[in-house]
Amino acid sequence: xxxxxxxPYNKIVFRETFNSEQAVRNNGGVPxxxxxxxxxxxxxxxxxxxxxxxxxxxxxxIRIRFKEPTSFSSAQYLCDFRQGTGVGYVYCSETTIxxxxxxxYVNGVASTSSIAVKEIVVSGMxxxxxxxxxxxxxxxxxxxxxxxxxxFEIYEGTLTDSEVKNLYDNDWHKELISSNLLLDYDSTNGYxxxxxxxxxxxxxDVSIKKTGSYYSADxxxxxxLIDTGSDFIGxxxxxxxxxxxxxxxxxxxxxxxxxxxRLGLHSTNTVQVTSDQVKFVYSLKTIPFNSWQFxxxxxKVDGKTSFYLGxxxxxxxxxxxxDLDSGTPTVAASNVFIGxxxxxxxxxxxxxxxxxxxxxxxxxxxxxxxxxxxKGKIQ
Numbered sequence: 557x558x559x560x561x562x563x564p565y566n567k568i569v570f571r572e573t574f575n576s577e578q579a580v581r582n583n584g585g586v587p588x589x590x591x592x593x594x595x596x597x598x599x600x601x602x603x604x605x606x607x608x609x610x611x612x613x614x615x616x617x618i619r620i621r622f623k624e625p626t627s628f629s630s631a632q633y634l635c636d637f638r639q640g641t642g643v644g645y646v647y648c649s650e651t652t653i654x655x656x657x658x659x660x661y662v663n664g665v666a667s668t669s670s671i672a673v674k675e676i677v678v679s680g681m682x683x684x685x686x687x688x689x690x691x692x693x694x695x696x697x698x699x700x701x702x703x704x705x706x707x708f709e710i711y712e713g714t715l716t717d718s719e720v721k722n723l724y725d726n727d728w729h730k731e732l733i734s735s736n737l738l739l740d741y742d743s744t745n746g747y748x749x750x751x752x753x754x755x756x757x758x759x760x761d762v763s764i765k766k767t768g769s770y771y772s773a774d775x776x777x778x779x780x781l782i783d784t785g786s787d788f789i790g791x792x793x794x795x796x797x798x799x800x801x802x803x804x805x806x807x808x809x810x811x812x813x814x815x816x817x818r819l820g821l822h823s824t825n826t827v828q829v830t831s832d833q834v835k836f837v838y839s840l841k842t843i844p845f846n847s848w849q850f851x852x853x854x855x856k857v858d859g860k861t862s863f864y865l866g867x868x869x870x871x872x873x874x875x876x877x878x879d880l881d882s883g884t885p886t887v888a889a890s891n892v893f894i895g896x897x898x899x900x901x902x903x904x905x906x907x908x909x910x911x912x913x914x915x916x917x918x919x920x921x922x923x924x925x926x927x928x929x930x931k932g933k934i935q
Contacts, residue, residue, distance in 0.1 A: 570710035601702025623704035642685035664724030680714035743773040768935025777905035781896030791885035804905030814888035835883035
């Protein structure tokens, strides 16, 4: 599989796709005895290497993808940062992946087995170096790698389980099946629409604000609202994902509300959810002002709710406990409103550029894929 020239994930600090020898050299690499063509780097196991004069100092995650499932007949180094006083390496014995620290993943799941690997990730390893050697051990010119690579990436920080799985499944650019989308509200192209075509959105006093190269609906906190024209939430199991930019800490605020179900901000600036206006659950995280935040939650048919929160730089993770009791889902007497209570008494201050409501409970991997798919329009 020929890899894209760019990565969908903004934590990446190094990427080699082996598209050609010249592309490798343009990327800073100095190859020796490596056959490089059409997205594959072939290492001969005796003299092949690529040396990159790269500075690293901190915690990183390394992702290595092979052309075919690969096993190792001897100890072989995939990369080594120990030039001079450097720290960090990844190598494989006949049975085990080894590195000085970090969590190992094989084919998207936590594992240290080096048998029939298609992809290896070492997440959260300390690297200090001014030079990286790919394909052999730095010292003694030994333990050369024998095989074919199609991708080598280094990410800043520690990748989560869901990030590793999404990278392996190539889910970062995959749009989820839209048949279970109840609402796909979007304003990033300069106008307000429901991309499902299922709901007729009627905005009141909602302006469109330019945010970088894109746009966002801007809610004034006193009169702004969007009537979606129906109650598509009701008592269903739902997953809600979206972005907000809160600009005011005054009182309670609404993101989605049908007079029974409510997704909003509490006066303590935590995320608040109720399914019946009797029982309320809250995120542990306090939502900061003037900062893009990714808000996601799952609400089951029995009202059990889980929060998954992220931001521009960090993919969503579980915030607090799973299955918090938000009350018994109750049929509402009004449409779903964005940015306001249906009575027009409580509002939202700031930007809500997009919201997606799915029927059913999405996995964290799917939620993370939505985060990755949408964050490029959040500026």
